Amino acid sequence: MTAVNQKAIEIAVISGKGGTGKTSITAALAVLARNAVVADCDVDAADLHLVLRPEVLETHDFISGHEAVIRELDCRGCGLCRDYCRYDAVNAVIAPDGREVFRVDPGACEGCGVCVRFCPVQSIDFPDGHCGEWFISRARTGPMVHARLAPGAENSGKLVSRVREAAREQAKASGGTMILVDGPPGIGCPVIAAVTGTRLVLVVVEPTLSGEHDLERVLGLARHFNIPAAVCVNKWDINPELAQRIEAGARERGAESLGRIPFDAAVTRAQVRGHTVIDEGGQAAEDIRGLWQNLKKKLNL
Amino acid sequence: MRSIAVASGKGGTGKTTVAVNLARVMPGPVSVMDCDVEEPNVHLFLSTESRQTHSVGIPVPRIDTNKCTVCGECARFCEFNALGDMRSKIVVFNELCHGCGGCTRVCPENAITEVQRVIGEVDQGVSAQDIRVITGRLNVGEALSPPVIRAVRRYKAEGMVIVDAPPGTACPFAAAVRGSDLVVLVTEPTPFGIHDLGLAAETLDAMKLPFGVVINRSGEGDEGVEEVCRRHGVPLLARIPEDRRIAEAYSRGELVVDALPQYREEFLKLYRSITDMLNPNGDES
Numbered sequence: 001m002t003a004v005n006q007k008a009i010e011i012a013v014i015s016g017k018g019g020t021g022k023t024s025i026t027a028a029l030a031v032l033a034r035n036a037v038v039a040d041c042d043v044d045a046a047d048l049h050l051v052l053r054p055e056v057l058e059t060h061d062f063i064s065g066h067e068a069v070i071r072e073l074d075c076r077g078c079g080l081c082r083d084y085c086r087y088d089a090v091n092a093v094i095a096p097d098g099r100e101v102f103r104v105d106p107g108a109c110e111g112c113g114v115c116v117r118f119c120p121v122q123s124i125d126f127p128d129g130h131c132g133e134w135f136i137s138r139a140r141t142g143p144m145v146h147a148r149l150a151p152g153a154e155n156s157g158k159l160v161s162r163v164r165e166a167a168r169e170q171a172k173a174s175g176g177t178m179i180l181v182d183g184p185p186g187i188g189c190p191v192i193a194a195v196t197g198t199r200l201v202l203v204v205v206e207p208t209l210s211g212e213h214d215l216e217r218v219l220g221l222a223r224h225f226n227i228p229a230a231v232c233v234n235k236w237d238i239n240p241e242l243a244q245r246i247e248a249g250a251r252e253r254g255a256e257s258l259g260r261i262p263f264d265a266a267v268t269r270a271q272v273r274g275h276t277v278i279d280e281g282g283q284a285a286e287d288i289r290g291l292w293q294n295l296k297k298k299l300n301l
Numbered sequence: 302m303r304s305i306a307v308a309s310g311k312g313g314t315g316k317t318t319v320a321v322n323l324a325r326v327m328p329g330p331v332s333v334m335d336c337d338v339e340e341p342n343v344h345l346f347l348s349t350e351s352r353q354t355h356s357v358g359i360p361v362p363r364i365d366t367n368k369c370t371v372c373g374e375c376a377r378f379c380e381f382n383a384l385g386d387m388r389s390k391i392v393v394f395n396e397l398c399h400g401c402g403g404c405t406r407v408c409p410e411n412a413i414t415e416v417q418r419v420i421g422e423v424d425q426g427v428s429a430q431d432i433r434v435i436t437g438r439l440n441v442g443e444a445l446s447p448p449v450i451r452a453v454r455r456y457k458a459e460g461m462v463i464v465d466a467p468p469g470t471a472c473p474f475a476a477a478v479r480g481s482d483l484v485v486l487v488t489e490p491t492p493f494g495i496h497d498l499g500l501a502a503e504t505l506d507a508m509k510l511p512f513g514v515v516i517n518r519s520g521e522g523d524e525g526v527e528e529v530c531r532r533h534g535v536p537l538l539a540r541i542p543e544d545r546r547i548a549e550a551y552s553r554g555e556l557v558v559d560a561l562p563q564y565r566e567e568f569l570k571l572y573r574s575i576t577d578m579l580n581p582n583g584d585e586s
Contacts, residue, residue, distance in 0.1 A: 015312075017312065018312010018468040019311055019314055019468075020313055044310075044500070045311055045469050045497040045500060084402070107472075107479065107508055108476075112381070113401075117378065117407065151504035152474065152507060154472050156469075185340070185468050186340055186467065186469075188439060188444055188446045189445060190471070192442075192444050209345045209552065213342060218340075238549060271491050274492070
């Protein structure tokens, strides 16, 4: 019997510091998991589709928030909008007819609506923000949900939440029991949206001083939101002593190590060939298999 | 003061390496602003002894319940759902507040004042290499990094400023690079690196910011990066080769140009290319 009503287990692969191997490891785990739903939540620099090469089945606009747009013909140039804006998003420009008017820098505008409300001649529009797109796709590993945030856009956290929601719907529809979340770097808004409510965060870390420093902060984040964490040191052989120190430090913070992966040219080669490390084979692939076994054990699967 | 932002779409491509080593080979005065406030790392390479620290806050509403009539105007106005109208009272959700100040302005009873809620800090000091380091740090658990990034960028510094930007192409990236004279995009010649370089380049084109590209771990795959440069009409400024010794020096928190002096010339070349881009007519001012 498949447990139809059972909620899929969500695991987020995150890193704090960027470029530690989250996406390569997530893709490899997706192959090993068989029929997991994959959610690429690194919405402003999504790469998972480059190795899972999914077929896009549905494309949805991501509409979120609003954006202030000044109608320059109606603007009387009083500058109240600039004075009230807390984000330095309003600049003076010279209109074609030579008048000084104001213009909103869409990249700086946070969509608060203060200028819209207080413009004395109601010359500011407030259309919906088109902040990107999200996709439901089919990869060979199973359903995949991914997205593309518009350049410089706000609301990446909300897009991450949308992707995760769609991934849960996909899991329900396909009977998938696991959702693998490929998280964004950092500890801010999109990371919080990627990890809240997951069963476990798997932190991929490299044995560098930067990696160690960033791991401490990202484990702090997991603790802040009461999410169990585990670590995996990638490219451990770059600095074996530091790898050991990082694992010991993580253990003290309640995050056990579920495996180490060596520096292996096969990881980049897999990317170049557009497939996963597991397809490529080699020591890294072997060690990711070990990581997967430990992960299953940890989750009692 | 002129500023160069070092950025990338993909994380971990070597932004910090480029920023700190560039600062090291440049003639002073030079400052590095660490705007990767979620995971700041510059201080690991350029340590400073005495630091001045300032907290960074967001002005959030405080409601005077004696004046509030629970009309709900503030809650209707707030685009971020930071104010909830519970009928008997207005509840403030501080974590959702962007500090726009709109609620204080729309309240007909003047019942709302603003208080600073600390979300991070900025510190500054001077490193042993005589480089001023200004670091922003978002508190763990906080969501909004742009206010901390803007606080770092508001610092005034003499001479040249190198900004270490956060990865990605979303609003933190935009907040860090905005107002720079030039952006240096650091990439690695892998499919992920090249793909994300394209996204970052599109974002900078949309922001109308001039930029050039540095290939880190240069070697196989460089032609893909060159293709992105051609497509966007921007120069390839430098190549830092794939060399395990660089990765090892980085892992220990060492500057590449000090640990491996043979690479000094490549960073000097980068500095000269940047100077040429900033001064196309050859004047040094």
